[in-house]
Amino acid sequence: MRASGAILVVDDDPAICVVVGEALRRQGHKVKTAASIRERAALMDSFSPDVLITDVMLPDGDGLDGVADILERNPDLNVIILSAQNTLNTAIRATEKGAFEYLPKPFDLNELTRAVSDALGTRAAAEGADDQGDLPHDGLPLVGRSPAMQEVYRTIARVLSNDLSILVLGESGTGKELVAEAIHSLGKRRTKPFIAINMAAIPRELIEAELFGYEKGAFTGAHARTAGKFEKAQGGTLFLDEIGDMPMEAQTRLLRVLQSGEVTTVGGSKPVRVNVRIIAATNKHLPQLIEDGRFRQDLYYRLNVVPIALPPLRERREDVILLARHFLERAAQDGLPRKALADDAAQLLMAWHWPGNVRELQNMMQRLSVLSRENVITADILRHMLPIEHGPADTIAPTDQLVHAVRDWAKRQLGIGITRPQRALHDDLLAVVEPVLLEEVLSSVDGNQIRAAGLLGINRNTLRKKLTDYGLDPLQLRMGD
Incomplete structure (x- = not known):
């Protein structure tokens, strides 16, 4: 039996409040929303939530401020922190304030609803409610945080x-x-x-x-x-x-x-x-x-x-591994053998062009769940069962072609031997290729960082960090400059 409860969602983005609120209501929870710290304070008294979901950046202050005091007054409350500032410092602050969970934005809706179920399960266990059992999760139909x-x-x-x-x-x-x-x-x-x-x-x-x-x-x-x-x-x-x-x-x-x-x-x-x-x-x-x-x-x-x-899967590569693990878990829930995905297999999946998009990925994970004899799917298993490297030329990811070409060039020009550790080779190649790629993409969009981040498949904060690391000025990267 699912533990249901009262959930307070605090975010100044109305779209997030609507989507999260409706998803939680569909699971039987009572939900109220607020857009500021002041509204949060008023509802904490009148609504008495079991779980508080709050953004960090709010119009009237830092959403983490006051969380420790709220938990001191409401010891049974669990707090889930959301933040677009995906830094280690934010995660540490959330933990120090006593947050039950910290989810960086953009977050996956399934992951958030699971965190709410876990938070309510923890509360029920603390109250001695031994009739809760496993808390099932009604998977929402869309997965992705890109x-x-x-x-x-x-x-x-x-x-x-x-x-x-x-x-x-x-x-x-x-x-x-x-x-x-x-x-x-x-x-x-x-x-x-x-x-x-x-x-x-x-x-x-x-x-x-x-x-x-x-x-x-x-x-x-x-x-x-x-x-x-x-x-x-x-x-x-x-x-x-x-x-x-x-x-x-x-x-x-x-x-x-x-x-x-x-x-x-x-x-x-x-x-x-x-x-x-x-x-x-x-x-x-x-x-x-x-x-x-x-x-x-x-x-x-x-x-x-x-x-x-809807973007094709090759344009939302940051979702590939999230989706792959989601489909492996769904296959296990449907009675197929439970499988895990090794890091090298994940990298191989990220390099595939996905002409069949999400449906192709789902079918691939189902086949691996049935046909793989190992509990952990490695790159070797993936290559053996699905000869990705021997696929049609027009289905090989351009990134993959670029890496192969640059690897050959780097061996000749930089003296990188094939016996060097793969990690070191990767770092050397990245240091050569990435700043050039950033310059070309930013130049093609007249220095627009939002458009550049979209083309590169990364978020804007990541792009800014890379520009700082390489000493690149987006204002100078304009067409014709």
């Missing part, structure tokens, strides 16, 4: 309280349906149906019948009136996957439904009023389809009210 995914989370947070149409864009395997599921399960329609339909998986002549339903005798095989996906999703969410594959005639009818809010079955004449939220998704470039005459421009505008662009 800047690109944090932007996705922020957009999701902004659409939870409204019914605007959403268009999810991204390559195959990036998790577009998971985004739709997250919006539904965290939003106000979560108690109603979530219905998904894949346009590419249904014969063209049956799409209208599947979407809008049909009457008895409407076509051969129609033996009784059958409700379509719109009616089945009444009050909930209808997810239209692969919308770019929808035939033009079905697009016309869909547009009419979106405009009128009424559905008429195939072979029927009496319209049925429907109330559904529309989330569409595609891996195609719809503006090009419009130009080619294969997609209606007016339908595009109806669907693309709020676009959410």
Whole structure:
């Protein structure tokens, strides 16, 4: 049985408050939010939380200030600290103040909800509640702490309280349906149906019948009136996957439904009023389809009210290992042998181009859970079972090609022998390549550090530290300078 409790979330970012609050409420917790130290103080007295989640940087001061006094007055309270200042000093301060857990921003929502469950489990154990048992965790559908995914989370947070149409864009395997599921399960329609339909998986002549339903005798095989996906999703969410594959005639009818809010079955004449939220998704470039005459421009505008662009996995490499371990854990929960990931295997996974994105990574982890005889997956096991180094040339990561080329150059120019320790070789190569790479990227974006960090797949604080370490001035790294 899960321990539920009262949670106070303190952050001046409304998006974080919404996402964290809704995720915790879905697990049965009572949640209140505050945006400042003053609001936190007021709610500590009136709400009496079991767990306090607080940011460090708040509009009226340091969120760590006063935590020790709060814990002294509330000895059963557990505090979870969040901070975008991902420094050792912040972690030490959080520990010294008596925090139960410290999570750097951007944080993973699953990790935060697990920390809350652990905090409540600790409190229950202290109270002698021996009926709690293991605290199960309902995994949230999205995993990732990269800047690109944090932007996705922020957009999701902004659409939870409204019914605007959403268009999810991204390559195959990036998790577009998971985004739709997250919006539904965290939003106000979560108690109603979530219905998904894949346009590419249904014969063209049956799409209208599947979407809008049909009457008895409407076509051969129609033996009784059958409700379509719109009616089945009444009050909930209808997810239209692969919308770019929808035939033009079905697009016309869909547009009419979106405009009128009424559905008429195939072979029927009496319209049925429907109330559904529309989330569409595609891996195609719809503006090009419009130009080619294969997609209606007016339908595009109806669907693309709020676009959410999912990055490919190769552009969010900091999430690869987090996802890999998440999928190994999920496989173990599903009854497959439990496996761990060695550091050298993790480095090999980071170098892969991931043409199949998150879906490819999930399938790979499932295969390793079943086929690997060892409990720890090493790089040798990974190479043996999945010959990454012998993959197609166009699927080898550009970074991997660069490292191989520079390694050969370094051996010739710097006299680095192949017998030197791998760590030393890596450090020597990094010292040569990294400052040049930073200069080129910053120059290409006219010194814009935010854009440069995004292109490099690192956060802005990490970029700033590297610039300081190498003595680089971003103001001087501009096009044409």
